Amino acid sequence: MSLLANASVLLGKELRTEFRSRELLTTTVVFILMIIVLFSFTFDPTSAESRRFGPGLLWLAFLFAASLMLQPCFLREQTNDTLSALRLSVEDPFAIFLAKLTANTLFLLLTEFLLLPIFSVLYNVPVLPVLGWLIFVFFLGSLGVSIAGTALSAISAQARMRELLLPLLLLPLLTPVLVASTEVTKALLDPSPYVSWKGIGFLAVFDLVFLTALWLFGEYLLEE
Amino acid sequence: MTKQVIAGVLVVGLMVAAAYAAFFVAPAERTMGLIQRIFYFHAASAWAGMTAFFVCFVANLQYVWRRQQKWDSLAVSAAEVGVTFITIVLITGPIWAHPVWGIWWTWDARLTSTFVLWLLYVSYLLLRTLIEEPDRRALLSALFGIFAFVDVPLVYGSIRWWRTQHPQPVIMGGPGSGLEPTMRKVFFFSVLALHALMVFLIAQRYRLEKLRTELDVVRREAEGL
Numbered sequence: 001m002s003l004l005a006n007a008s009v010l011l012g013k014e015l016r017t018e019f020r021s022r023e024l025l026t027t028t029v030v031f032i033l034m035i036i037v038l039f040s041f042t043f044d045p046t047s048a049e050s051r052r053f054g055p056g057l058l059w060l061a062f063l064f065a066a067s068l069m070l071q072p073c074f075l076r077e078q079t080n081d082t083l084s085a086l087r088l089s090v091e092d093p094f095a096i097f098l099a100k101l102t103a104n105t106l107f108l109l110l111t112e113f114l115l116l117p118i119f120s121v122l123y124n125v126p127v128l129p130v131l132g133w134l135i136f137v138f139f140l141g142s143l144g145v146s147i148a149g150t151a152l153s154a155i156s157a158q159a160r161m162r163e164l165l166l167p168l169l170l171l172p173l174l175t176p177v178l179v180a181s182t183e184v185t186k187a188l189l190d191p192s193p194y195v196s197w198k199g200i201g202f203l204a205v206f207d208l209v210f211l212t213a214l215w216l217f218g219e220y221l222l223e224e
Numbered sequence: 225m226t227k228q229v230i231a232g233v234l235v236v237g238l239m240v241a242a243a244y245a246a247f248f249v250a251p252a253e254r255t256m257g258l259i260q261r262i263f264y265f266h267a268a269s270a271w272a273g274m275t276a277f278f279v280c281f282v283a284n285l286q287y288v289w290r291r292q293q294k295w296d297s298l299a300v301s302a303a304e305v306g307v308t309f310i311t312i313v314l315i316t317g318p319i320w321a322h323p324v325w326g327i328w329w330t331w332d333a334r335l336t337s338t339f340v341l342w343l344l345y346v347s348y349l350l351l352r353t354l355i356e357e358p359d360r361r362a363l364l365s366a367l368f369g370i371f372a373f374v375d376v377p378l379v380y381g382s383i384r385w386w387r388t389q390h391p392q393p394v395i396m397g398g399p400g401s402g403l404e405p406t407m408r409k410v411f412f413f414s415v416l417a418l419h420a421l422m423v424f425l426i427a428q429r430y431r432l433e434k435l436r437t438e439l440d441v442v443r444r445e446a447e448g449l
Contacts, residue, residue, distance in 0.1 A: 176382035
């Protein structure tokens, strides 16, 4: 239980840090908005075309945004060497990851919800009838992105060229999330929507596999 | 030194024999003709590359648990050789596909996941160049290598289920789908030859890595003085 207690304290700290400045959230929202607008120039965004390309573009935008948003996750612990303090304060270093990945999932979800209505309006795709399922898919997908992303940002924070390195490491690793999330979202935005259980199951498996890997190997990522 | 020369001669002999078998022993394929003979190098390289990545994965795990330099040296050697073999696969594939399928590339599960696999290991090698301190480089790249290897089946599954335009490769569904007996023998001989080449290359690269590490230690000591 001390793991969850520790993690929730750390989660509070992550959320406070972000909501004081809101730097990360504002930049990410603007970034995704920009991609969504720029993408509309690359094809004719009628309703039918948007249904074909929209889900993919949405998830690609989320993935790119995440690979930028996850940069400071461990980096900002370096400035005052607060990571050492964190490590000393918890029994199990997995609590640090748990807190950070929960915070990152929340941040991602928040930006996604802010942008979903804008996407719906600009691309003429109604989302209200399937909103519940969309939220569920966004959650599963963003969780996968955050688990892998948090782990890799601990790696990239310790390397040179880290700004470029994180997307390079993260994006190929997230191919399965991109494929499955896009597929499920596409099924939901279809004129006759349906739930792709296979895709949802696949996302759940991805999340589980990487959470287990992080649980097993996370402590090594934080070694001095 | 002599041992290596002997091993080198053996590997060269095997490769020449495999080439001879592929060109002269194996029968010509009925519909594809001569171009099908690239299969003996294409598919065998893929198998050798995958084996190399598996070696890299095992070495990564061993490094994380045991923290011995030799495992890191083995991991980087295997990853580099694996990337080389998969590069050969990605080049010979389109050369074969173009005359047979009429296109250079199709976004089929096996092609695409091989490409993503290649990207993952290129990232692994890139990551290694960007961390200065040797122990940290070894540990962090080993961890990334483990994550990357765990990802491979997921990549394959996702692409197979949702992104494949050719559910089953039209021609040549692999050795399982009924190869002619001589072709089968030649193919497995090629697999053997390319595995021998892979092991030889990894061993050579491993030696080089060991020398480099030694040199690095000496240099650091000299700078420290």
